[in-house]
Amino acid sequence: MNDALSNFLTQHRIREVECVIPDMTGIARGKILPRDLFTASGEMRIPKSVLLNTVNGQQPDNGPFVGDTDPDMVCKPDAATVRIVPWAAEPVAVVIHDCLEWDDQPVQISPRAVLRRVLALYEARGWQPIVAPEMEFYLVARNQNPHEPLQPPLGRTGKPEVGRQSYSIDAVNDFDPFFMELSAFCDEHQLGVETLIHEAGPGQMEINFSHGEPLDLADRVFLFKRTVRETALRHGVFATFMAKPMEGEPGSAMHIHQSINDGEGRNIFSHTDGTASEHFHHFIGGLQTYIPQVMPMLAPYVNSYRRLAPYMSAPINVRWGQDNRTCGIRVPKSGPGARRVENRVPGVDANPYLAMAATLACGYIGMRDRLHPSEPTDGSAWNVAHELPRHLEIAIEAMRACDTMKEVLGETFVDAFCAVKELEFSTYNRVISSWEREHLLLLV
Numbered sequence: 001m002n003d004a005l006s007n008f009l010t011q012h013r014i015r016e017v018e019c020v021i022p023d024m025t026g027i028a029r030g031k032i033l034p035r036d037l038f039t040a041s042g043e044m045r046i047p048k049s050v051l052l053n054t055v056n057g058q059q060p061d062n063g064p065f066v067g068d069t070d071p072d073m074v075c076k077p078d079a080a081t082v083r084i085v086p087w088a089a090e091p092v093a094v095v096i097h098d099c100l101e102w103d104d105q106p107v108q109i110s111p112r113a114v115l116r117r118v119l120a121l122y123e124a125r126g127w128q129p130i131v132a133p134e135m136e137f138y139l140v141a142r143n144q145n146p147h148e149p150l151q152p153p154l155g156r157t158g159k160p161e162v163g164r165q166s167y168s169i170d171a172v173n174d175f176d177p178f179f180m181e182l183s184a185f186c187d188e189h190q191l192g193v194e195t196l197i198h199e200a201g202p203g204q205m206e207i208n209f210s211h212g213e214p215l216d217l218a219d220r221v222f223l224f225k226r227t228v229r230e231t232a233l234r235h236g237v238f239a240t241f242m243a244k245p246m247e248g249e250p251g252s253a254m255h256i257h258q259s260i261n262d263g264e265g266r267n268i269f270s271h272t273d274g275t276a277s278e279h280f281h282h283f284i285g286g287l288q289t290y291i292p293q294v295m296p297m298l299a300p301y302v303n304s305y306r307r308l309a310p311y312m313s314a315p316i317n318v319r320w321g322q323d324n325r326t327c328g329i330r331v332p333k334s335g336p337g338a339r340r341v342e343n344r345v346p347g348v349d350a351n352p353y354l355a356m357a358a359t360l361a362c363g364y365i366g367m368r369d370r371l372h373p374s375e376p377t378d379g380s381a382w383n384v385a386h387e388l389p390r391h392l393e394i395a396i397e398a399m400r401a402c403d404t405m406k407e408v409l410g411e412t413f414v415d416a417f418c419a420v421k422e423l424e425f426s427t428y429n430r431v432i433s434s435w436e437r438e439h440l441l442l443l444v
Contacts, residue, residue, distance in 0.1 A: 002077070002079040004079050005077060005079040005082055005095070006039065008079075008082050008093070009035055009038075009039070009082075009093060012084060012091055012093065013091050014035050014091050014092065014093045015034070015035055015090055015091050015092065016032055016033065016034055016035060016090070016091075016092045016093075017032070017033050017034075017035060017038040017092070017093050017094070017095060018030065018032050018085060018092060018093070018094040018095070019031050019032070019033055019038065019044045019075065019077065019095055019097055020094060020095070020096055020097065021046075021050075021051075021075055021096065021097050021098075021099055021110070021112070022096075022111050022112065022222050022351060022353055023050060023051050023052075023053050023111070024051060024052065024053070024109070024111060024351060024354070024416075024417055024420050025053065025054070025055045025300070025351060025420075026111070026222065026225070026350070026351035026352065026353070026354075027053070027055070028222070028226060029046070029050050029051075029053070030044065030046065030075070030097065031044055031046065042076075042077075043074055043075060043076050043077070043097075044074075044075040044077075044097055045072040045073070045074060045075065046072060046073065046075060047066075047070055047071070047072060047073070048065075048066040048067075048070070048071060048072065048073040048099075048107060048109075049062045049066050049070050051099065051107070051109050051110055051111075051416075052065065052066070052109065052416060052419075052420055053420075054420055054423050054424045054427070055301070055424060056424070056427060058423055058424075058427065059420075059423075060416075060419040060420060060422070060423045061419070064415070064416075065109055065412060065415070065416040065419070066109075073099050073100060073101065073107050074099075074100045074101070074102060074104075075097035075098065075099055075100070076097055076098050076100060077095040077096075077097050078095070078096055078097065078098055079095075080216075081094075081095055081096035081219050082094070082095045083095075083189050083190055083223065084188055084189065085189075086184070086185040086188040086189055086227075087185060087227075087230050087231070087234065094223070096112075096219055096222070096223075098110070098112055098113070099112065099113060108410045108412040108413050109412060109413050109416045109417070111351055111353035111354050111357075112215070112218075112353055114353065114354060114357045114409055114410065114413050115214060115215055115218060115353045115354070115356055115357040116215065117357075117408075117409065117410060118357045118360050118361050118364065118408065118409070119214060119215065119360070121364055121408065122260070122360070122364060126262060126263045127260050127261070127262065127268065128213070128260065128261040128262075128263075128265075129213075129214050129258060129259075129260055129261075129360050130211050130212065130213070130214075130258070130259045130260070130261060130340075131211065131212070131213075131214045131217050131256055131257060131258050131356060131360075132208070132209055132210065132211035132212070132217070132256070132257040132340075133208075133209050133217060133221055133254055133255070133256050133257075133352065133356075134206055134207075134208045134209075134253070134254065134255040134256075134257075135206065135207050135208070135209070135221065135224065135225075135241075135254055135348055136199055136204060136205070136206045136252035136253050136254070136348050137204070137205055137206075137207075137228060137239055137240060137241050137252055137348060138150075138201060138203050138204050138205075138239070138240050138242075138245050138246070138252060139152075139153050139175060139178070139203040139204075139205065139232060139237050139238070139239055140152065140153055140203060140237065140238045140239075140240055140245065140246075141153045141154065141160075141237060141238070142236065142237060142238055143238065147434060149246065149247065150240070150245050150246055152202035152203040153175075153203055153236075153237040153238075155174030155175050156173075156174050156175075156176065156177075157174060160202065160203075172196065172197070172198045172205070175235075177235060178231060178232065178235045178237070179196065181231055181234065181235070182227070182228065182231045183196075185227050185230075185231055186224070186227060189223060189224075189227055191209070191220045191223060191224050191227065192209055192210045192212070192220060193207050193208070193209055193210075193224070194207075194208045194209065194210050195207070195208040199250065199252075200249075200250045200313060201246065201249040201250045201252075202246075202249065204249070204250065204252065207224075209221070209224075211257065214356045214360060215353075217352070217356070218352040218353045218356050221254070221352035222352055222353070225241055228241075241348045241349055242303055242349055243299065243301070243303055243304040243306070243307040243347035243348060243349045244303050244304070244306035244307040250307075250312050250313045250314070251306065251307025251308075251309075251312065251313075251314050251347065252307070252347065252348040252349075253307070253314065253344060253346065253347055253348055254346045254347060254348040254350055254352070254355060255342055255343065255344050255346070256342070256343045256346060256355065256356060256359055257332070257340045257341070257342045258283075258340060258341050258342075258343065258359065258360065258363060259338070259339060259340040259341070260279065260283070260363075260367075266337075267336065267337050267338070267339055268280075269283070269339040269340065269341075270336035270337065270339045271336075274335075274336035275336075276339065278370070279367050280339060280341075281372065281373055282366045282367045282369075282370050282371055282372070282373075283341060283363040283366050283367055284320050284329060284331075284341060284363075284366065284373040285366040285370075285371030285372050285373040286362045286363045286364065286365045286366015286367065286369070286371050287318065287320075287329050287341070287343060287359065287362045287363055287366065288318045288319075288320065288329065288366075288371075288373055288374060289362070289365075289366065289371055290361070290362040290365060290366075290402070290404070290405065291318050291328065291343070291345055291359075291362055291388070292318065292387065292388055292389060292398060293398050293399055293401075293402040293404075293405055294358040294359075294361070294362065294399060294402075294405060295345075295388060295389050295395035295398065295399070296392065296395045296396055296399050296417065296418065296421050297350065297351070297354040297355060297357070297358035297399075297417070298343075298345050298346040298347065298350055298355055298358055298359070299345070299346070299347050299349075299350070299388075299392075299395065300347075300349060300350055300351065300354075300392075300421065301349055301392065301424065302391065302392050302424075302425065302428050303349070304347045304349055304350075304392070305389070305390060305391045305392060305395075307347055308345075308388060310382045310383075311382055313325070314344075315327065315328035315344050315345055315381075315388070316328075316384070316386045316387065316388055317381050317384045317385075317386070317387040317388070318345075318387050318388070319374065319377040319381045319384060319387075320341075320373060320374070320376055320377065321376045321377040321378065321381070322376060322378075324376075324377055324378075324381065325344070326377075326380045326381040326382050327344070327377050327381045328343070328344055328345050328381075328387075328388070329341060329342070329343060329344065330342040330344055331376075341363070343359045345388065346358075346359065354417075357409065358409075361405065361408045361409060364408065365404060365408060392421065392424075392425050393425055396418050396421050396422055396425070399414060399417075399418055400414070400415075400418050402414075
């Protein structure tokens, strides 16, 4: 048992420990252990196949990825991730674990291991990625019937929101009790959140994170989603990270700002004279080339592709531009030391470990292979033809066919992840929708 971890449990008088891992969907899986058992064992053992669960709890044929006997993996706590669970009735801690084989090698299909693999490629070249995610989500009225459309919740006025409320302070204040408790929970959970704004949709919010190291940010986003959902339930509403929860309303994104430092902490996207470097342009070239090949990691569900529509604040392209929000790749205005690239394609429904691994892999390949970007887009890119897969099935086919991504992310992971997505898609395809019943039942 790590001394720092043991001291944390003692200092906070922890009675139980939530031992969690993120599966491929980003859902927390694991065990809840009494403190003495957690301290005595120092690790958790669960079936490796748990990583392969679809969002609806199924699994593809897992033999090719975990072995025919469905063996256990060894999950070891990462002491840097231990935190208090702020909403628990008694002192409870949560610790994120790394998934290891019995020889201490990373389990290749573990999302944390995939991100670590990409970060190791950067480290080998003396580079340190820096990221800052922006998380959009909706507050919605409680809904027990999945066949009914979601509705905005009632705030302190007793009325649901109507119209567009972008950046409205009053609209945020309508849910002050929720946000005050969420802020307190985030502080106690050490999540490092910064700005809160109201987005365009009714009940749609955005919370930004302070920039930092990608694995730490992925951990914080992973914990943040659960924190938001738990807080919402305490206030009688639902919080959803669906990419497109309401028809006719904007979707929710996880924009990821990215820059790369060298070993001295200097931003390699800028020359010493302040101009943009070759690394900066090659990074963008990598994003433009490979984002369409990793879309299942950025837009993982059928619903994800409903968000990616023109004129709805979501990209359909991989164009890039200076401070241009119609482009899939935006370069915010900044000084040379803060020069960064914002990937606007990922949906907030994406697994944060895999979304960060995907976007950083694209940029890495661009710098490694010296890929050149297009010319920047100065005007609106809304009228550009679709440059991204239009739905999940095509996206899976593109990812399966990309040998370069298999090399960078690991062939076993790519094959296993695509198998999970294929099973989810086939399950969805068996559903008869309300649209079909309304328009086909008596008319065809």
